[in-house]
Amino acid sequence: MTASPTEITVVASSEDVRIARLAALAIVVAVAEAGIPSPIPGIKPGLANIVTLIALERLGWRAAVWVSLLRVAGAGLALGGFFSPAFAMSVTGALVSLLVLGLAHRLPRRWFGPVTLSILAAFAHIGGQVALARVWLIPHGGIVYLLPLFGTAALVFGLANGLIAARLLAEPEGRFEIEKTD
Amino acid sequence: MRAGDWLVLLLSAALVGALFWMTLHQDSAARVRVFQDGKLLGEYDLGVPRRIEAHGPLGVTLVEIEGGRVRIARDPSPRQYCVKAGWLDAAGQVAICLPNRTSIELVSREKRPYDSIAY
Numbered sequence: 001m002t003a004s005p006t007e008i009t010v011v012a013s014s015e016d017v018r019i020a021r022l023a024a025l026a027i028v029v030a031v032a033e034a035g036i037p038s039p040i041p042g043i044k045p046g047l048a049n050i051v052t053l054i055a056l057e058r059l060g061w062r063a064a065v066w067v068s069l070l071r072v073a074g075a076g077l078a079l080g081g082f083f084s085p086a087f088a089m090s091v092t093g094a095l096v097s098l099l100v101l102g103l104a105h106r107l108p109r110r111w112f113g114p115v116t117l118s119i120l121a122a123f124a125h126i127g128g129q130v131a132l133a134r135v136w137l138i139p140h141g142g143i144v145y146l147l148p149l150f151g152t153a154a155l156v157f158g159l160a161n162g163l164i165a166a167r168l169l170a171e172p173e174g175r176f177e178i179e180k181t182d
Numbered sequence: 183m184r185a186g187d188w189l190v191l192l193l194s195a196a197l198v199g200a201l202f203w204m205t206l207h208q209d210s211a212a213r214v215r216v217f218q219d220g221k222l223l224g225e226y227d228l229g230v231p232r233r234i235e236a237h238g239p240l241g242v243t244l245v246e247i248e249g250g251r252v253r254i255a256r257d258p259s260p261r262q263y264c265v266k267a268g269w270l271d272a273a274g275q276v277a278i279c280l281p282n283r284t285s286i287e288l289v290s291r292e293k294r295p296y297d298s299i300a301y
């Protein structure tokens with residue numbers, strides 16, 4: 001039997017496999033984190049961003065974009081609320097922080113490490129979300145009263161995630177990634 | 183933590199501090215609205231010292247604006263609750279002289295989302 005002309009063979013490159021592996025890890029972290037109760041709705045550590053940082057440092061910005069967006073989509077599917085306002089907030093936060101990471105990634109490595117990237121990404125994340133909420137969900141100036149709270153969360157969790165990412169990146173590559181099965 | 187990381191951390195902490203400061207100081211009122219018998223008598227800037235007299239069923243209630251604050255300086259109401267409220271300077275604060283049907287309400291700098299309210 002001859003192959004039909006519409007048949008497309010997809011060959012996963014080794015980079016594809018590593019991106020998929022990190023994205024799967026990020027989805028697991030995001031879903032596990034959703035089980036942690038938060039005192040304030042909307043504020044969470046964003047532990048999955050550690051995986052984005054690792055993808056950025058090990059595989060580059062393009063890979064980090066893939067890992068981050070696959071995680072948002074995957075976690076959205078797994079937790080429900082795909083295409084809900086909360087999902088739109090996740091996508092916005094991810095996109096804005098990816099843009100900032102793309103720029104911050106060019107900072108001299110000698111002085112700026114994963115902690116810088118993490119803190120900047122955390123502020124970009126919450127900044128994008130607040131901006132979206134302001135123009136779309138809460139067309140009211142009252143959201144400014146939440147800014148100190150969001151800023152504190154971005155600072156604390158950005159620092160914590162950055163320190164964890166720096167610690168993991170100090171390990172030899174592959175140690176904290178899922179074991180290769182291929 | 184590298185040198186730049188500390189710099190970013192410090193700047194971020196300063197940003198958060200500025201956010202707190204801004205939020206806490208945004209509350210100060212800019213204007214006062216004086217009501218007599220449920221009707222708006224006038225809206226006055228707190229930056230301009232002045233005295234406003236409101237004529238109610240019991241007599242005259244004197245509203246005094248000075249140094250960005252406002253108070254009911256004198257009122258004919260028996261229990262003097264609104265006078266005892268003292269100087270007010272935060273948005274949202276009110277002093278109500280119910281017997282004389284007079285009240286003041288402090289409003290912030292921010293523009294209200296509506297032009298007027300009709301009952």
